[in-house]
Amino acid sequence: MKKPIRHLLAMLALLSPLSAFAAEGPVLEKAPIDIHDTESxxxxxxxxxxxxxxxxxxxSMRYSRLTDIGLSEEQIKASLLPPDGKIGDLMRVSMDAKDAKLWLANNPPDLSVEARSRGADWIYAYLRGFYRDPSRPTGWNNAVFDKVAMPHVLWQWQGDQVIDTARPVHAGEPPVLKLVKAGTLTSLENGRATTVDYDRRMADLTNFLVYMGEPAQVKRQQIGYAVLMFLGLLLLPLAYFLKKEYWRDVH
Structure with a gap:
C-alpha cells in the first residue's frame, strides 16, 4: 500500500510546478457572448x-450561412461578398500564401475554428490587448500574446495603449489588464471610438467568431430542447404508471 501512495505523491510533486506556471498567466475577462443575438x-x-x-x-464558412443570422442574400451581396464572389463561396482570403509569408513572415492562420481552439475569453482579451512597443517590427505587442507578429489593424478605432510595468496591478482593476508580466495597460483614448464602443465592437467580432466555429449550434440547441421536451412528455406518464404498478401492493 505504501508504494502506490509514494507514486501518487511523486506525481503531485511533478504537477505542482505546472499549476503554478498556469497561475502566472493572464486573468481573462469573461467575453459577453450571446450567439442568439443576431444583431451582434x-x-x-x-x-x-x-x-x-x-x-x-x-x-470552413460559406457566405450563404450568413442567412442564418438574419441577413438576406441581397444584403450579403451588397455589403459582404467580394465583387466577383458567389453566395455559396467559402470565405477565402485573396492574398497568396507565398506573398503572405514574404510580407508577414508567417501565413496568417485560418480563423474558422479559432474561437473553439483559443476560447472566447482569450480572443476577446487579445483583440483589446494591443499596446505600443517600439522594440517590435510592427511597433505593436499584445498583453495576452507576447511578441505577437500581427500588427494592430484596428488601431485607428482603439487608438494607442501603453504599458506601464512600473505600476503594479491592483485588485479591482479590469481582469484583462493583468498581464503575464507585471504591469498595466493604459488607453490614451485617441482613437475614433471610445473604449466602451471599441470593446462593444470586439465583443461583436468575438461573438461572430464563436458562431463561425459551429454555425449549426443554435439550431442544434433548439432541436435538443425539442427532443428533451418530447422525451419528457413521452416518458413521464410511463414512469408514473410504472411507479403505480410497483407500489400497488404497498398502498
Missing part, C-alpha cells in the same frame, strides 16, 4: 469581412 452577429460579420478577411481566411 451581423455587426461582427461586417467587422470580420472588412478587416480580418484581408489576411485571415475562414475556409
Amino acid at each position: 452577429l451581423q455587426r461582427g460579420a461586417q467587422v470580420f469581412v472588412n478587416y480580418c478577411l484581408s489576411c485571415h481566411s475562414a475556409t
Whole structure:
C-alpha cells in the first residue's frame, strides 16, 4: 500500500510546478457572448469581412450561412461578398500564401475554428490587448500574446495603449489588464471610438467568431430542447404508471 501512495505523491510533486506556471498567466475577462443575438452577429460579420478577411481566411464558412443570422442574400451581396464572389463561396482570403509569408513572415492562420481552439475569453482579451512597443517590427505587442507578429489593424478605432510595468496591478482593476508580466495597460483614448464602443465592437467580432466555429449550434440547441421536451412528455406518464404498478401492493 505504501508504494502506490509514494507514486501518487511523486506525481503531485511533478504537477505542482505546472499549476503554478498556469497561475502566472493572464486573468481573462469573461467575453459577453450571446450567439442568439443576431444583431451582434451581423455587426461582427461586417467587422470580420472588412478587416480580418484581408489576411485571415475562414475556409470552413460559406457566405450563404450568413442567412442564418438574419441577413438576406441581397444584403450579403451588397455589403459582404467580394465583387466577383458567389453566395455559396467559402470565405477565402485573396492574398497568396507565398506573398503572405514574404510580407508577414508567417501565413496568417485560418480563423474558422479559432474561437473553439483559443476560447472566447482569450480572443476577446487579445483583440483589446494591443499596446505600443517600439522594440517590435510592427511597433505593436499584445498583453495576452507576447511578441505577437500581427500588427494592430484596428488601431485607428482603439487608438494607442501603453504599458506601464512600473505600476503594479491592483485588485479591482479590469481582469484583462493583468498581464503575464507585471504591469498595466493604459488607453490614451485617441482613437475614433471610445473604449466602451471599441470593446462593444470586439465583443461583436468575438461573438461572430464563436458562431463561425459551429454555425449549426443554435439550431442544434433548439432541436435538443425539442427532443428533451418530447422525451419528457413521452416518458413521464410511463414512469408514473410504472411507479403505480410497483407500489400497488404497498398502498
